[in-house]
Amino acid sequence: MKKKVIVSLSGGLDSAVVLAQALCENYEVEAVGFCYGSKHNKFENKAAQSLANYMNVPFRLIDMRETFKNFQSSLMADSNVKIPEGHYEAESMKSTVVPSRNIIFLSILSGLAWSVGAEEVWIGIHAGDHFIYPDCRPKFFEVMRRAIEIGTDERITLVAPFLHVAKRYIVQRGIELGVPFELTRTCYKNQETACGKCGSCIERLRAFELNNAEDPICYTSD
Amino acid sequence: MKKKVIVSLSGGLDSAVVLAQALCENYEVEAVGFCYGSKHNKFENKAAQSLANYMNVPFRLIDMRETFKNFQSSLMADSNVKIPEGHYEAESMKSTVVPSRNIIFLSILSGLAWSVGAEEVWIGIHAGDHFIYPDCRPKFFEVMRRAIEIGTDERITLVAPFLHVAKRYIVQRGIELGVPFELTRTCYKNQETACGKCGSCIERLRAFELNNAEDPICYTSD
Numbered sequence: 001m002k003k004k005v006i007v008s009l010s011g012g013l014d015s016a017v018v019l020a021q022a023l024c025e026n027y028e029v030e031a032v033g034f035c036y037g038s039k040h041n042k043f044e045n046k047a048a049q050s051l052a053n054y055m056n057v058p059f060r061l062i063d064m065r066e067t068f069k070n071f072q073s074s075l076m077a078d079s080n081v082k083i084p085e086g087h088y089e090a091e092s093m094k095s096t097v098v099p100s101r102n103i104i105f106l107s108i109l110s111g112l113a114w115s116v117g118a119e120e121v122w123i124g125i126h127a128g129d130h131f132i133y134p135d136c137r138p139k140f141f142e143v144m145r146r147a148i149e150i151g152t153d154e155r156i157t158l159v160a161p162f163l164h165v166a167k168r169y170i171v172q173r174g175i176e177l178g179v180p181f182e183l184t185r186t187c188y189k190n191q192e193t194a195c196g197k198c199g200s201c202i203e204r205l206r207a208f209e210l211n212n213a214e215d216p217i218c219y220t221s222d
Numbered sequence: 223m224k225k226k227v228i229v230s231l232s233g234g235l236d237s238a239v240v241l242a243q244a245l246c247e248n249y250e251v252e253a254v255g256f257c258y259g260s261k262h263n264k265f266e267n268k269a270a271q272s273l274a275n276y277m278n279v280p281f282r283l284i285d286m287r288e289t290f291k292n293f294q295s296s297l298m299a300d301s302n303v304k305i306p307e308g309h310y311e312a313e314s315m316k317s318t319v320v321p322s323r324n325i326i327f328l329s330i331l332s333g334l335a336w337s338v339g340a341e342e343v344w345i346g347i348h349a350g351d352h353f354i355y356p357d358c359r360p361k362f363f364e365v366m367r368r369a370i371e372i373g374t375d376e377r378i379t380l381v382a383p384f385l386h387v388a389k390r391y392i393v394q395r396g397i398e399l400g401v402p403f404e405l406t407r408t409c410y411k412n413q414e415t416a417c418g419k420c421g422s423c424i425e426r427l428r429a430f431e432l433n434n435a436e437d438p439i440c441y442t443s444d
Contacts, residue, residue, distance in 0.1 A: 063288045067330055070282075072337040100333030103373045107329040108289055111322030115294040135373035144369040151325045151357035151366065 002028040004118040005159070006109050009033050009059065011047030013184045013204060014124030014162060017170050019055055020177040021161055022122055029057045030116065034105060037065040038075045038098065039083065039190035047185035054180050062108065073098040075188060083188045088199035089131040096188060096199070102135040103144065110148045110156045119156065121148075126162040126170055128203055138163055167207040175213060182216040193220045224250040226340040227381070228331050231255050231281065233269030235406045235426060236346030236384060239396040241277055243383055244344055246399055251279045252338065256327060259287040260297045260320065261305065261412035269407035276402050284330065295320040297410060305410045310421035311353040318410060318421070324357040325366065332370045332378045341378065343370075348384040348392055350425055360385055389429040397435060404438040415442045 007019045009031035022029050033048040035041055045061055052059030074081035074095035084092040102125065109121040129136035135144075145158040162170050174181060186204045187194035194201050196219035208215040229241045231253035244251050255270040257263055267283055274281030296303035296317035306314040324347065331343040351358035357366075367380040384392050396403060408426045409416035416423050418441035430437040 060292075064286075066285045067289070068333075070337055071333055098333075099336035100329055100370070100374060100378075103329040103370060104326070104333055107322055107325040111290075111293055111320075111326055114321035115292055134375040137372070140369060140372040143365060143372055147362060147366040147369045148322070148325060150359070150362040152322060153356040156322075 004028040005120040008123040011044035017174040018124040036068040085197040088203040093199045168210040171207045226250040227342040230345040233266035240346040242399040258290040307419040310425040390432040393429040
C-alpha cells in the first residue's frame with residue numbers, strides 16, 4: 001500500500017511543484033487548501049482546485065474565514081493597507097505577514113493527516129520566504145516539526161522539500177516535472193489578472209527569467 | 223499599561239481557574255473559546271461565556287466546525303463511538319483524543335494574540351491530561367512554545383500555569399481565588415446535566431473530594 005501524504009496546496013507555484021514532487025515519489029496524495037480571507041484567496045483557491053484536477057488528486061478546501069476574521073495584515077481582504085509593490089525581500093513587504101498563518105495551517109494539516117491515515121504533511125515553504133515570514137524559516141520549521149511529532153505521538157511528520165531552495169530552482173524542478181504553471185496563482189492583489197508589480201509577482205517573474213523560461217500566465221499591462 | 227494576555231477558555235474547570243489566575247496577576251485578559259463540534263461543545267461554550275461574564279472579561283468564540291469536520295474522535299458529535307466511562311487514565315479514554323486539537327488551538331491563539339497586541343497565550347493543560355493527550359504533555363508544550371516564539375519573531379509566548387499540577391490542586395487554587403465552579407462544564411457527554419461516569423466527570427469529582435469540598439454542579443442520578 002502506498003504511503004499517504006497531505007500536500008498543502010495554496011494554488012501558488014511552489015505548492016504546485018511540491019504536489020508534483022510528491023506524486024513523482026509515488027505517494028498517495030490528498031491536497032488541502034485554505035480559504036482564510038486574503039485579498040487573493042479566491043483566485044488562489046480556484047487555482048488549487050484546477051491544479052488538483054489536472055494532477056488527478058482529491059482536493060479539500062477548508063473555510064477558515066471565521067478564524068482569521070480579526071487577523072491583521074495588508075494581505076487580508078478587510079484591510080485598508082495596500083499590498084506593497086517592489087522587491088519581495090523589502091522591509092515594506094513585511095505588512096503582508098499574516099500572523100501565525102503557517103503555524104496554523106501546519107497544525108490543522110497534522111490533525112487532518114492523523115484523521116485520514118496520512119503520515120506526512122508536505123508544504124512549499126522555500127528560501128525566498130525566509131526574510132519576510134518568521135513561520136517559513138528553517139529554524140521555525142525544525143522546531144515545529146518536532147512539536148507536531150511529539151503532539152501526535154510520533155504519528156505525523158512535516159516535510160518541506162524546498163525549505164532551503166531558491167524559487168528559481170523550484171521553477172526548474174517544475175519544468176522537469178511538467179507542472180502546468182499556467183494554472184498557478186501567485187499575485188497578492190485582489191484582481192483576476194496578475195499585477196506583475198507586487199513582491200510576489202516580481203519574485204516569480206525573476207525565477208522564470210533565471211531559467212530562460214517564459215511565465216505562461218498573463219499580467220496586466222498598466 | 224497592563225500586559226495583555228489571551229486565555230484559552232473552554233468552559234471547563236481548569237481553564238476557569240487559569241482565567242482567575244491571570245486576573246489575579248493583574249493582566250488585561252481576553253478569553254477565547256472554540257466551537258469545534260464535539261458532543262459537549264455547546265454546553266462548554268455556554269459555560270465559557272458565563273464565566274467570562276462573571277469575571278467581566280471579553281469573550282470571543284471562534285467557530286471551527288468546518289475545520290474539524292473530518293476529525294476522528296469519540297468526542298466529536300458526528301462520531302458513533304460512545305464516550306467511554308471509567309477512570310480518566312484508562313486506555314479506553316484514548317478514543318476521546320481529538321487529533322492535534324491543542325496544537326491547533328495554540329497556533330490560532332498565537333496569531334490572534336499577535337493581531338490584538340497580546341504577548342502571551344495562557345492554557346489550562348495539567349498533569350491529569352498527560353497520560354491520554356500527547357499535545358498536553360510537558361515535552362510537547364515546551365517544544366510548541368519554542369516553535370511559536372520563533373514563528374512569531376519572539377512576539378508571543380505560551381503559558382501553562384498548571385502544566386505540572388494535579389487537578390486537586392487546581393480545584394484548591396480555584397477555591398482560594400473564588401472561582402464560580404457552578405458555572406463550569408466538565409462532562410464529555412451530549413447532555414445538559416453532567417453524567418458523573420465519564421473519565422472527565424470522575425476526575426473532577428475526585429478532585430473536589432480530595433479537597434473535602436462539594437462540587438456545586440448537578441449530576442444525573444441514573
